[in-house]
Amino acid sequence: MDKGTYLKARNRALEYFSKAGIILTDKEKENIEVADFGLNRLEEIGLQLVTYINTKRVCAKELILFPEQTCPEHQHPSLGDLPGKEETFRCRWGKVYLYVPGEAETNPSCIPPAGNERYYTVWHEIELNPGEQYTIYPETLHWFKAGKEGAVISEFSTRSVDEKDIFTNPDINRIPDLEE
Amino acid sequence: MDKGTYLKARNRALEYFSKAGIILTDKEKENIEVADFGLNRLEEIGLQLVTYINTKRVCAKELILFPEQTCPEHQHPSLGDLPGKEETFRCRWGKVYLYVPGEAETNPSCIPPAGNERYYTVWHEIELNPGEQYTIYPETLHWFKAGKEGAVISEFSTRSVDEKDIFTNPDINRIPDLEE
Numbered sequence: 001m002d003k004g005t006y007l008k009a010r011n012r013a014l015e016y017f018s019k020a021g022i023i024l025t026d027k028e029k030e031n032i033e034v035a036d037f038g039l040n041r042l043e044e045i046g047l048q049l050v051t052y053i054n055t056k057r058v059c060a061k062e063l064i065l066f067p068e069q070t071c072p073e074h075q076h077p078s079l080g081d082l083p084g085k086e087e088t089f090r091c092r093w094g095k096v097y098l099y100v101p102g103e104a105e106t107n108p109s110c111i112p113p114a115g116n117e118r119y120y121t122v123w124h125e126i127e128l129n130p131g132e133q134y135t136i137y138p139e140t141l142h143w144f145k146a147g148k149e150g151a152v153i154s155e156f157s158t159r160s161v162d163e164k165d166i167f168t169n170p171d172i173n174r175i176p177d178l179e180e
Numbered sequence: 181m182d183k184g185t186y187l188k189a190r191n192r193a194l195e196y197f198s199k200a201g202i203i204l205t206d207k208e209k210e211n212i213e214v215a216d217f218g219l220n221r222l223e224e225i226g227l228q229l230v231t232y233i234n235t236k237r238v239c240a241k242e243l244i245l246f247p248e249q250t251c252p253e254h255q256h257p258s259l260g261d262l263p264g265k266e267e268t269f270r271c272r273w274g275k276v277y278l279y280v281p282g283e284a285e286t287n288p289s290c291i292p293p294a295g296n297e298r299y300y301t302v303w304h305e306i307e308l309n310p311g312e313q314y315t316i317y318p319e320t321l322h323w324f325k326a327g328k329e330g331a332v333i334s335e336f337s338t339r340s341v342d343e344k345d346i347f348t349n350p351d352i353n354r355i356p357d358l359e360e
Contacts, residue, residue: 023310057266060240088238
């Protein structure tokens with residue numbers, strides 16, 4: 001991702017924090033993380049986030065999804081003795097569709113990013129509106145996509161080790177270098 | 181606490197959620213927890229809360245403090261092999277003063293509830309305004325009190341086992357029965 005793309009996404013994310021009434025410190029605003037998963041299709045496939053805290057035991061983040069932006073399918077594996085990440089997504093603003101293993105939705109609200117259909121394999125649909133939440137337990141495949149207005153989502157979890165996430169799409173690089 | 185006191189506090193807490201722009205489900209609104217710690221002085225000593233999630237590994241809550249209401253001094257002990265609760269308080273609205281071990285503030289912003297002074301023993305002061313946060317590690321004494329407008333605080337933590345909290349004031353009962 002080039003710096004211009006990063007800065008544009010960061011500023012756009014700030015508008016969503018504002019819409020959701022979530023107050024950030026100046027340092028948090030400057031350091032908003034923008035993930036394009038190394039695919040260079042940020043408008044379609046990406047995630048903007050602020051990590052409030054990430055200790056050995058607890059992590060809390062706010063996630064921003066732009067309209068119809070998708071966070072691609074992945075799971076959080078066990079790491080040695082440490083069970084994989086457990087996470088609860090709570091929608092604060094907008095709407096997000098979450099897909100997990102289980103009975104496939106016959107008429108899903110979302111389609112995967114074009115050309116990447118084979119990397120989206122779980123189709124049990126959960127719609128989250130503001131105030132609604134869902135918990136994902138370790139080693140559970142999941143992906144999510146915002147509705148037409150985008151979404152602001154709080155994530156409450158165990159420790160995050162994002163670079164260890166296992167994505168269904170082998171081309172994904174969760175933590176690519178920022179181009180200067 | 182009698183039911184009238186509970187309902188009044190619950191409805192008052194809802195006003196603070198609204199001020200902070202935090203959306204709750206109807207079920208969460210109905211089940212807001214009001215803690216008076218068995219002291220029957222809710223206006224001065226108490227806490228209102230919603231627990232979003234509390235699994236073996238992760239807990240997330242929203243806390244409401246009415247103006248100048250105090251959550252009394254306590255700590256979260258280890259329980260067998262399980263280390264005590266670790267919690268991060270993030271102020272979302274209003275102002276809260278947090279007191280922890282360390283260099284005592286010579287001119288503290290808060291005074292303890294009248295007659296209970298001896299149960300407030302840690303005096304290192306941390307002021308939290310919206311967007312600011314602080315992490316309390318296990319077995320660390322702490323207490324907190326809202327500023328003049330009250331406070332809305334997100335808590336991100338490991339599992340909560342509130343009934344095991346150890347309060348400095350031996351008269352406190354964290355989970356008293358609701359009187360009918």
